[in-house]
Amino acid sequence: MPEPSVSFPLRHVTTPNPTELQHKHWRELDAELPSVCVVHGAPGTWTFKLYLSSHPYVPYDDLSLPRKILHDFLRPSARRKRSEYRRSRKIWVKTRWPGCSACRQYRRERRALSLVLVSLTAYLITGPISPLTEWMPADLRSSLHLFGFFLIVPAAKSLGSRLDLSRATVPENGTDLVVRNPHTDFAREALTLGARQQSERVSPPGWWKRSALR
Structure with missing residues (x-):
């Protein structure tokens, strides 16, 4: 069932860090974040820094995957223009979030999973030329890189655990920072600190994330 979300107002940064001036559009929170973590609602015992950014819309986003591949093949220069x-x-928004002991344990598990996936992906992709696979039959060894390519996306997605712990996004207009599916204790404290309850309801995370973040 969909769950509620809360949004924190953003304001323009008046005195941005000189090292961050390469990003034109900086915002900062206009309300304080709660002292409990987003996922478990437990008091924070440590904090982590997270840079968030919006994702401006372009018509290319509405294309299906096959049409995107065809579009990039026929118009390679369009990718640079979109970027x-x-x-x-x-x-851009620079934030600092509280985390509890369960959040820290989740980060450890995600790092271990990332290490396994990245190592396995590198092993498979370099398999055809690696001396570590000389014991394999030639046909199997020559096709290892195909299995490695299938693991590139899962391995890359496993590297980021901070977004899972914050559940935060920045809309394209940059007026708010939206926290999706927060714990009720986080949402309750957020409302007292100046956050707003979102009128729309958002879909909860998949079962694999729910089980991992409990």
């Missing part, structure tokens, strides 16, 4: 367009309109 420049998104970069020129992207909103």
Whole structure:
């Protein structure tokens, strides 16, 4: 069942860090974050820093995957133009979130999983030329890289655990920072600190994330 979300107002940064001036559109929170973690609602015992950014829309986003591949093949220069367009309109927010002991344990488990997936992906991709696979039959060894390519996306997605712990996104207009599916204790404290309850309801995370973050 969909769950509620809360949003924190953002304001323009008045004195940005000189090292961060490469990003044109910086925002900062106009309300304080709660002292409990987003996922478990437990008091924070440590904090982590997270840079968030919006994802400006382009018509390319509405295309299906096959049409995106065809579009990139026929118009390779369009990818650079899309990147420049998104970069020129992207909103950046620097945040610091509380985490509990369960959050720290989740990060350890995610790092271990990432290490396994990245190592396995590298092993498979380099398999055809690696001396570690000389014991394999030639036909199997020559096709290892195909299995490695299938693992690239899961391995890359496993590297980021901070977004799972914050559940935060920045809309394209950059007026709010939205926390999706927060713990009720986090949402309750957030409302007292100046956050707003979202009128719309969002879909909860998949069962694999729910089980991992409990």
